[in-house]
Amino acid sequence: MEEPLLSQLGETLGREMPLSRAMQIETVSWDGQRLAMKMPLEPNRNHQYSAFAGSLNALCTVVGWGTVFMLLSVKGQAGNIVIRRGTIRYLRPVRSATIVATGLTIDPEQLAYFYELFDSKGKSKLDIGAEIADDQGTYVSFKGSYVVHS
Amino acid sequence: MEEPLLSQLGETLGREMPLSRAMQIETVSWDGQRLAMKMPLEPNRNHQYSAFAGSLNALCTVVGWGTVFMLLSVKGQAGNIVIRRGTIRYLRPVRSATIVATGLTIDPEQLAYFYELFDSKGKSKLDIGAEIADDQGTYVSFKGSYVVHS
Numbered sequence: 001m002e003e004p005l006l007s008q009l010g011e012t013l014g015r016e017m018p019l020s021r022a023m024q025i026e027t028v029s030w031d032g033q034r035l036a037m038k039m040p041l042e043p044n045r046n047h048q049y050s051a052f053a054g055s056l057n058a059l060c061t062v063v064g065w066g067t068v069f070m071l072l073s074v075k076g077q078a079g080n081i082v083i084r085r086g087t088i089r090y091l092r093p094v095r096s097a098t099i100v101a102t103g104l105t106i107d108p109e110q111l112a113y114f115y116e117l118f119d120s121k122g123k124s125k126l127d128i129g130a131e132i133a134d135d136q137g138t139y140v141s142f143k144g145s146y147v148v149h150s
Numbered sequence: 151m152e153e154p155l156l157s158q159l160g161e162t163l164g165r166e167m168p169l170s171r172a173m174q175i176e177t178v179s180w181d182g183q184r185l186a187m188k189m190p191l192e193p194n195r196n197h198q199y200s201a202f203a204g205s206l207n208a209l210c211t212v213v214g215w216g217t218v219f220m221l222l223s224v225k226g227q228a229g230n231i232v233i234r235r236g237t238i239r240y241l242r243p244v245r246s247a248t249i250v251a252t253g254l255t256i257d258p259e260q261l262a263y264f265y266e267l268f269d270s271k272g273k274s275k276l277d278i279g280a281e282i283a284d285d286q287g288t289y290v291s292f293k294g295s296y297v298v299h300s
Contacts, residue, residue, distance in 0.1 A: 016197040019205055022172040047166040053233045054211045055169055058204025065203075083203045087237045 005073045006030050009066050017062070023055055025062055028100060032074070033111075035067045036102040041095070050093035056132065057088050059101045060142035064128040067103045068146050071111075071126075077118070079148040084125075086144045094132060094139045101140070104129035123149035155223045156180050159216050167212070173205055175212055178250060182224070183261075185217045186252040191245070200243035206282065207238050209251045210292035214278040217253045218296050221261075221276075227268070229298040234275075236294045244282060244289045251290070254279035273299035 010027045013020050024043055028036035037059060044055035061083055068081045110126065118124035125147045132140040160177045163170050174193055178186035187209060194205035211233055218231045260276065268274035275297045282290040 017202045017204070019173065019194055019202055022193075023169065043172075044169055048230075052167045052169055052208075053215075053236070054167070054204070054208025057207050057211065057236065058202075061204045061207065080198075082243075083240055085237075085239050086203070086207065087235075089235050090233055093232075 005070060008073065009035075009069055012069065013062060013066065019058070020062060023058060025059060027066070030070050033067075033071075033106055034103045035063055035070055036100055037063050037066060038098055038100045041097050041099060044099070048093075050095050051099055053090055056090065056094060056099070056101075056140050057086070057142070059099065060088065060130040060132070060140065061086060061144060063101045063103050063130040064142070064144040064146055067106075067128050067130075068126060068148055071114070072118070072148065075115070077150070079118070079123075079150045081146055081148045084145045084147055086142065088143075089141045090139075091141065092137070092139045096134070099132060101130050101132045101142070104131065118148065118150070123147065155220060158223065159185075159219055162219065163212060163216065169208070170212060173208060175209060177216070180220050183217075183221075183256055184253045185213055185220055186250055187213050187216060188248055188250045191247050191249060194249070198243075200245050201249055203240055206240065206244060206249070206251075206290050207236070207292070209249065210238065210280040210282070210290065211236060211294060213251045213253050213280045214292070214294040214296055217256075217278050218276060218298055221264070222268070222298065225265070227300070229268070229273075229300045231296055231298045234295045234297055236292065238293075239291045240289075241291065242287070242289045246284070249282060251280050251282045251292075254281065268298065268300070273297065 280292045
């Protein structure tokens with residue numbers, strides 16, 4: 001089971017990024033490649049009771065960061081993970097009481113190269129997509145480029 | 151003097167985006183086109199005492215939002231301002247105790263078109279660049295696309 005790793009990610013985030021506590025960001029699930037994280041609307045809202053763009057981007061940024069953390073953790077590895085670039089589209093206002101961002105499936109070749117580079121060089125990089133979506137469609141679409149070194 | 155408008159922006163932000171209070175975001179200056187805003191590192195740091203990427207992006211997002219707010223306010227106008235897209239590059243870790251993000255000069259033709267569209271249609275759009283930089287160079291480079299409707 002990877003539950004202990006997911007708990008470890010939650011603890012690491014709260015410790016390493018204090019603002020994530022003010023945002024009340026929490027881990028939801030990990031299926032071996034796709035990480036889901038959530039936050040409540042209330043501390044992250046604007047006065048129109050939709051979510052503040054800065055919070056939506058931070059949640060997606062953390063999903064990407066946490067995905068790299070989990071991809072290394074499941075192999076018993078760890079490193080210093082940093083985001084280099086991010087692109088985000090805010091398609092529709094987010095008004096749900098609980099906001100969930102989920103990582104997108106990673107291209108298998110890109111993932112293999114990520115591990116290969118980390119094993120051989122002690123540093124690597126990976127692009128990770130994430131989105132905030134429900135059965136009504138996509139609200140936020142995010143892509144981040146992360147680097148890691150051991 | 152536009153000092154009262156800058157104060158109004160600060161009050162509006164604190165009221166409309168509660169997280170900006172947790173981040174301790176404050177207005178710094180407005181030169182008629184370029185807005186500067188700041189936040190302290192402490193509530194926005196990660197465990198390595200550099201700034202959390204989510205906070206850096208939120209600060210730049212708010213600078214862009216505030217720029218549109220000021221561009222309308224100086225003409226006695228107001229509207230509902232929303233960011234549609236954002237792109238950010240994190241070039242180097244930000245470790246200064248006070249972090250300042252500053253808007254970039256807006257192309258005069260784009261600015262004229264922004265006002266023209268708002269006056270004729272009651273809605274408009276504007277791309278705004280911002281950066282976090284000092285005499286050592288640029289740490290963060292941001293570009294956001296904003297829309298506004300009256």
